[in-house]
Amino acid sequence: MKEDIFIKKPFKFLSTWRSLPPYELISYILMYASVPMLAYGIKTYNLEIIKIIVLTILTMYSGFFAALIWNDITDRDIDAIAHPDRPVPSGRISPRMFFSIALMFSAMTFVFALLVSLWCFALVGLAALFVTFHNKYLKKIVKIPAYSEIFTPVQWVIVSIFGFLAIWTVLPPTGSINLKMPILGFISFNVYDFQNMILLVLFTYFVDNAHDLPEGIHDADGDRKLGVRTYAVSFGGKNAARVSFAMFFVSGILGIILYFRTILSPVFLVPFLILWIYILYWSYKLLKADKKEMSELGSVVGRKGFDYFLASYDLIFLDLLVQLVLRNFNITF
Numbered sequence: 625m626k627e628d629i630f631i632k633k634p635f636k637f638l639s640t641w642r643s644l645p646p647y648e649l650i651s652y653i654l655m656y657a658s659v660p661m662l663a664y665g666i667k668t669y670n671l672e673i674i675k676i677i678v679l680t681i682l683t684m685y686s687g688f689f690a691a692l693i694w695n696d697i698t699d700r701d702i703d704a705i706a707h708p709d710r711p712v713p714s715g716r717i718s719p720r721m722f723f724s725i726a727l728m729f730s731a732m733t734f735v736f737a738l739l740v741s742l743w744c745f746a747l748v749g750l751a752a753l754f755v756t757f758h759n760k761y762l763k764k765i766v767k768i769p770a771y772s773e774i775f776t777p778v779q780w781v782i783v784s785i786f787g788f789l790a791i792w793t794v795l796p797p798t799g800s801i802n803l804k805m806p807i808l809g810f811i812s813f814n815v816y817d818f819q820n821m822i823l824l825v826l827f828t829y830f831v832d833n834a835h836d837l838p839e840g841i842h843d844a845d846g847d848r849k850l851g852v853r854t855y856a857v858s859f860g861g862k863n864a865a866r867v868s869f870a871m872f873f874v875s876g877i878l879g880i881i882l883y884f885r886t887i888l889s890p891v892f893l894v895p896f897l898i899l900w901i902y903i904l905y906w907s908y909k910l911l912k913a914d915k916k917e918m919s920e921l922g923s924v925v926g927r928k929g930f931d932y933f934l935a936s937y938d939l940i941f942l943d944l945l946v947q948l949v950l951r952n953f954n955i956t957f
């Protein structure tokens with residue numbers, strides 16, 4: 625059977641089903657580690673902190689695969705038009721087998737989150753409910769213009785919340801705000817750190833939405849036929865390109881503010897600015913493209929935009945890692 629490839633070689637299947645390049649799979653590890661590291665700061669890392677980071681990576685990675693697979697299952701009608709090479713529409717795997725795989729990764733996500741804290745478990749539960757109803761029902765029936773792309777980035781926003789929540793609910797209380805909730809237990813944080821989390825949430829939302837819109841231009845025909853409301857479907861490809869450019873621009877401003885407000889150093893800022901200018905250049909090309917070129921160029925800009933998204937988080941990780949190494953040798957900037 626075609627699904628035997630998953631049973632015999634699961635990791636090979638997962639790395640090829642969406643044509644995920646190796647650098648992307650590695651980037652997710654750095655991305656998921658970067659948020660609890662940013663929340664914790666440049667301090668001594670004991671086994672408890674390392675455990676939180678590892679469990680965060682495992683939770684988010686499992687959730688990533690679960691969300692993608694659920695999306696492939698619920699969007700198989702759209703993919704049959706826009707992405708016929710994906711596993712379900714191409715017949716490489718049955719919806720039933722893919723459903724079993726999605727359940728497995730969903731279960732792993734909940735187990736790893738529970739090992740962090742009940743707060744993190746509850747966050748994952750709320751995210752799973754939203755993703756389920758959003759992908760299965762809401763984005764096809766809600767009449768709000770561009771509904772699909774307005775709310776889809778919420779799935780990535782969870783990454784920026786989970787890492788902070790893991791630190792705030794596992795470590796001994798040291799913040800100015802200390803809460804004890806029934807069942808969920810204790811949480812401790814500072815207002816300044818909470819504001820930084822919100823800033824990271826906004827950055828994540830804008831940069832993910834900015835790359836989604838060009839891909840929506842590419843997928844507009846399939847989305848229109850199935851009633852999925854994206855910016856391109858609701859307002860036209862040219863307007864979607866304008867909104868995407870504006871969101872890329874705002875994401876850069878938020879990244880710069882993140883540098884000034886947090887412990888990030890020029891190790892993050894300099895390459896981030898280069899990446900920002902690069903993606904603005906490509907986004908501007910899409911903005912100026914004619915209608916005939918827009919669909920193909922939208923796919924390119926969407927891919928480059930997602931790389932910009934991942935690389936920004938990876939730069940946060942690398943910056944913090946460099947600072948930790950330098951701190952170990954008593955070297956300061």
